[in-house]
Amino acid sequence: MSTPARTSGPAAAEPAQGRGWRPAVRALVSVAILWHLAAVVLAPLSMPSTILGDHLRPVFQPYLSATYLDHGYKFFAPDPGPSHLIKYELTMADGSKQKGVLPDPVEDRPRLFYHRHFMLSEFINNLPPELPPPPSRPGEPMPELDWVKLKPSLVQRQFSLSYANHLLKKFGASSVTLVLEEHLIPPPERVAEGQPLNHSSMYRQRTLGTFTGERP
Amino acid sequence: VNLVGDYFRELYRAALAGWNRFWFTPSDVATLAMVRIFAGAMLLYTHAVWTIGLDDFFGANSWISPEAARALQPDDNFVWSYFWLIRSPAALWAAHIAALVVFALLTVGLFTRFMSVLAFLISVAYVNRVPSAQFGLDQINVMLAMYLMIGPSGAAYSLDRLWARRRQGRGGQIAPPSVSANLAIRLIQVHMCVIYFFAGIAKLQGETWWMGDALWGAVANLEYQTLDVTWLAKWPILLALITHLTVFWEMSFCVLVWPRLTRPLVLALAVPLHLGIAFCMGMITFGLVMLIGCLSFVSPALVRRLIERRGESLDAAAGQGRAGADKLAETLPLTALASRKQRDARFAAPRKPGG
Numbered sequence: 255m256s257t258p259a260r261t262s263g264p265a266a267a268e269p270a271q272g273r274g275w276r277p278a279v280r281a282l283v284s285v286a287i288l289w290h291l292a293a294v295v296l297a298p299l300s301m302p303s304t305i306l307g308d309h310l311r312p313v314f315q316p317y318l319s320a321t322y323l324d325h326g327y328k329f330f331a332p333d334p335g336p337s338h339l340i341k342y343e344l345t346m347a348d349g350s351k352q353k354g355v356l357p358d359p360v361e362d363r364p365r366l367f368y369h370r371h372f373m374l375s376e377f378i379n380n381l382p383p384e385l386p387p388p389p390s391r392p393g394e395p396m397p398e399l400d401w402v403k404l405k406p407s408l409v410q411r412q413f414s415l416s417y418a419n420h421l422l423k424k425f426g427a428s429s430v431t432l433v434l435e436e437h438l439i440p441p442p443e444r445v446a447e448g449q450p451l452n453h454s455s456m457y458r459q460r461t462l463g464t465f466t467g468e469r470p
Numbered sequence: 471v472n473l474v475g476d477y478f479r480e481l482y483r484a485a486l487a488g489w490n491r492f493w494f495t496p497s498d499v500a501t502l503a504m505v506r507i508f509a510g511a512m513l514l515y516t517h518a519v520w521t522i523g524l525d526d527f528f529g530a531n532s533w534i535s536p537e538a539a540r541a542l543q544p545d546d547n548f549v550w551s552y553f554w555l556i557r558s559p560a561a562l563w564a565a566h567i568a569a570l571v572v573f574a575l576l577t578v579g580l581f582t583r584f585m586s587v588l589a590f591l592i593s594v595a596y597v598n599r600v601p602s603a604q605f606g607l608d609q610i611n612v613m614l615a616m617y618l619m620i621g622p623s624g625a626a627y628s629l630d631r632l633w634a635r636r637r638q639g640r641g642g643q644i645a646p647p648s649v650s651a652n653l654a655i656r657l658i659q660v661h662m663c664v665i666y667f668f669a670g671i672a673k674l675q676g677e678t679w680w681m682g683d684a685l686w687g688a689v690a691n692l693e694y695q696t697l698d699v700t701w702l703a704k705w706p707i708l709l710a711l712i713t714h715l716t717v718f719w720e721m722s723f724c725v726l727v728w729p730r731l732t733r734p735l736v737l738a739l740a741v742p743l744h745l746g747i748a749f750c751m752g753m754i755t756f757g758l759v760m761l762i763g764c765l766s767f768v769s770p771a772l773v774r775r776l777i778e779r780r781g782e783s784l785d786a787a788a789g790q791g792r793a794g795a796d797k798l799a800e801t802l803p804l805t806a807l808a809s810r811k812q813r814d815a816r817f818a819a820p821r822k823p824g825g
Contacts (some may be wrong), residue, residue: 275649275742280494283653284534287493319548322594322612327668328607332676334687337694350498352706365696365752366519372693374533379604409541413602416538423531429807442683442703451692458585 288303293317296375301326336438337397338379340462341416344427356417374417378462379434401436402460411463418465432462474530496768497652499645504777505658506586506623508762509614510577513589516611516755517569517596524566528553539601551598569596576618581629586623590615606809610759613661621654627777633794646776658766662722665763670720679717682710689750696752718744727767740764 275283293314300307318324335441357371367420383404386397406414414432438456440449520527536554543549556562564693571593576585594614597608624630625645629711635643673679678687688707689699702709719739740761748757 273495274496278492284489285492287653288660290657291660291664295663298664298672315546316548319543319546320550321616322597324608326672327606327609327665328671328672330684331669331672331679331687333678334684334691338567339692341695364519365757366516366607367522369605370519370523370527370600371754373603373605412538412541413534416535417533419535420526420531420533424526437691437693439687441685442690442706442709445690445700446703451690451695462518 282360288394290318293323297324298326298328299330309332334396334439336436338375339435339437340375341435341459342418342421343431343435343465344421345429345432346424347428347433352427354421375434378410378413378417379436381407383407404460406462414462415465418463422465429464429466431464433459434462435459471702488576493653493656494649495652496647496649497655498774499622499651500627500770500777501625501766501768502621502651502654503626503628504768504773505655505762506579506582506618507577507627508765509611509618509759510573510589511740512755512759512762513593513611514570514573514577515613516565516607517573517593520596521566521570524562525559527603528556528562529559530557532600534602539595539599540578542601550744551595553595555597568717569635579624579630582624582628583619583622586615586618590619605756607753607756607759610756610763612635612663614658614759614762615680617654617661620657621651622648623651623654625651633806655766658763662763662766663727666723670717670723671719681712682713685709685716686712691751693781694753695753697750699750715739719743733759733767737764737767 274280276310293309294308296307296314297318300311315324342354342356344352344354349402353462356375357368362368362371384388384397384407389396418432420426428469436458437452438458440451441455445451525532534792552565553562556565572585572588572592576589590612593608593612597604597612620710622645625648631645645757673684676684678684683706686702689695689702693744723736727736744760745762746755746758
């Protein structure tokens, strides 16, 4: 049996004389490579949950966390969805109102800075909401979730409070109301017929809360 | 029984030899050095942008309070950031400016190895402080910073190299091939394969990627949109074709990027894909950082040919011995198609004395 066919890269060449690593060093580094690559593969393999991933995750979690390797790499997956914005209304001490939006395409420049703010609002939406109680009878299907009526979970409330506190202190306001807005994507047929992407029918909202700086 | 035993012995020997060739063959540092320049510049720009909103994102009253950030992973004590310890605005600005200096020094290659370690630690500290403001860009930034620690990325195209050459008084010599340079590049390459593979198979869980209208969902998202290509609405077949091609490309990247013949095609397709994301969806930094990761697949010889005006890199490598020259020649996937004969002629030519 012959050796495997060569592909490309340094693998195709013989090691330069005298410049290779000693076998003991290679063995040690090989173990480190295997550990590292197992962690790199395990992270996306367990997002969402898998039997193998869930079983092995506790072993690798400290390494994944410490090195910021714990990612699913699910770019634009499973589907490119609607975008989410946070609209806020500040009530100032004199009773006047100020409105703003997160992200703000005019204020948040350059584009990367806009994107940082965009992620703040997307993040709130991506956090798991408070789910309704499971059906009382076994086998009964879960009720369909209505995005507009979803209630914020504890971690969503913590992040909403954090954003609210930032706005209150930055603008010196007495209270702030945060509204999560979902911008749906119209089907191509309707856009081809002339409907604009920002048609009013493409938006829906739900209130995250009104905050005065106190804990929820 | 002997036949089976022979098979497994042969398999073991071949696998071991292949493993050693793949990971531990000394490699020219040119590709790693090029990745360092681009990744360093991206790290510098990415973190320089934080300057605009440093207090808003990292200050005492930032968007993300420490309590909120820690609420994400309450039982995970390994998510760390030195920003938790910074209280005063002066210290925050000092830390930020120091971080920018580190990234700048990494880019130009001064005290490179030390700077690469600092760059990794700094970039992790930043992302862990602002968990709800990060996205794919940060994942690739940190990944590249991590692997730059491993190899001698400052051994070419750097102030370190310039300094060493002046000190040695041996202008024209290139840095010797390095096992750790190869290791770093291999890790980037394999990690890129993992990223694309999982990005691809995750899309198969989505209805729109399967049906073929996912690309529409990307280009018709007004909040992302920087270039209006919604005229594609009238070309559903084209939308479906690009959608399916994207999934196929991502899933097959980990296989087709290795053979010499398919590598140029696979890498060439990365350019319109990522530049499309960059310019149509306004994610310029993300599109570019993915391309920086893809640069790890460009052979050192081609890097030297592109960067060095005199085009003497192969001759210089030949001056280090036939093994080095052959190795560089074998790492020419992007030029192999066009210049195989030229390459053979080059290596058949008499070498410099001492070669």
